[in-house]
Amino acid sequence: MADMKLALYLPNFRDEVTVRELEDLTLLAEDLDFDSVWTLDRIVVPEASDREELQYAFGMMDEFPKALPVTARGQWFQGWPLIPWLAAKTSKVRIGMSIIDTPYRSPGVLAAELATVDHLSGGRLNVGVGAGWMPEEFAAASAAQIFPKRHKHVRETIEICQGIWTNDLFEYHGEFADFDRCGFGAKPVQDPHPPIFFSGLKDPKRSANRIAKYDLSGWIGIQDTATALADWRGPIQAELDELGKGDALDSLELCSMYWFVITDEPSDQADSGKASNILIGTADQITDNLKALKEAGLTMPLIWPPFTDVPVSKTLDDLKVLAEEIMPKVNAG
Secondary structure: OOOOOOEEEOOOOOOEOOHHHHHHHHHHHHHOOOOEEEEOOOOOOOHHHHOOOOOOOHHHOOOOOOOOOOOOOOEOOOHHHHHHHHHHHOOOOEEEEOOEEHHHOOHHHHHHHHHHHHHHOOOOEOEEEEOOOOHHHHHHOOOHHHHHHHHHHHHHHHHHHHHHHHOOOEEEEOOOOEEEEEOOOOOOOOOOOOOEEEEOOOOHHHHHHHHHHHOOOEEEEEOOOHHHHHHHHHHHHHHHHHOOOOOOHHHOEEEEEEEEEEOOOOOOOOOOHHHOOOEEEOHHHHHHHHHHHHHOOOOEEEEEOOOOOOOHHHHHHHHHHHHHHHHHHHHOO
16 A cells, blocks of 8 residues: 655634744654645635524534634635745645635636746646635626536536647637637646645545546545545545446545644544544544544545644644654555
């Protein structure tokens, strides 16, 4: 079994965070040979969130309240402008946004900008795409009309990105983009194009079809337990076998975003679904859980500093312990 990789999920979405803190975390991740650094895509926090009155629970996940963990007056940073900055600050680590909510962007513009960023990073760009989940944010992004059809927008965006990236001239005639043959400038450095990761699909048939149709490189979940990963993999493998793409899952980068902090005292490890303390606990607890996640097929956890109560200085220390002490045990089996 291949070694588990590590990725850093930058805490750009916080009530208080500084650019210097984001830089310190990124540079340490590169020094520790993390595979990648990812930013979070959040356009707004509605004031209704402060009253726990969003239309849907956080991430449409039943375990969480109808609120975001950052206040409407929080001073967070947008994830997308950080990407070219990260490219300039680093030389080895891969970079991406987990995930780009495609309905907030014009597909053709996004595809062309991503190709440019792939050049700025020397071919280190990962492209994460997803549909978004918060109607209030769609409204603020002038995309309210897309919300009922957001999954179709993701599909069209993937098709347009792949078309623009692999053709000298490209045309597309869909619902969200309709244009005749155009050139969009420089093609990406990566051949045939940057790897595409998708998120938010739990339906095995839809997931398998999308993996097979678009030759996707990765899947990103959130707070997935080892049991949940195993339950997800089985049906998807069956669907892929039916589609004649049985080996596609073996080459898929299977990732999930996990809140992470090393504690002195053991944490409650009860299975609470998405609210479980999967990577919050003692070094021994985290080691055991990462071993179980690896056995269940997880190839790369996105290490996510908590939203509050944990200073960046603590996270920097924890990342060193994770990379230097915990991961050798995990990868030794």
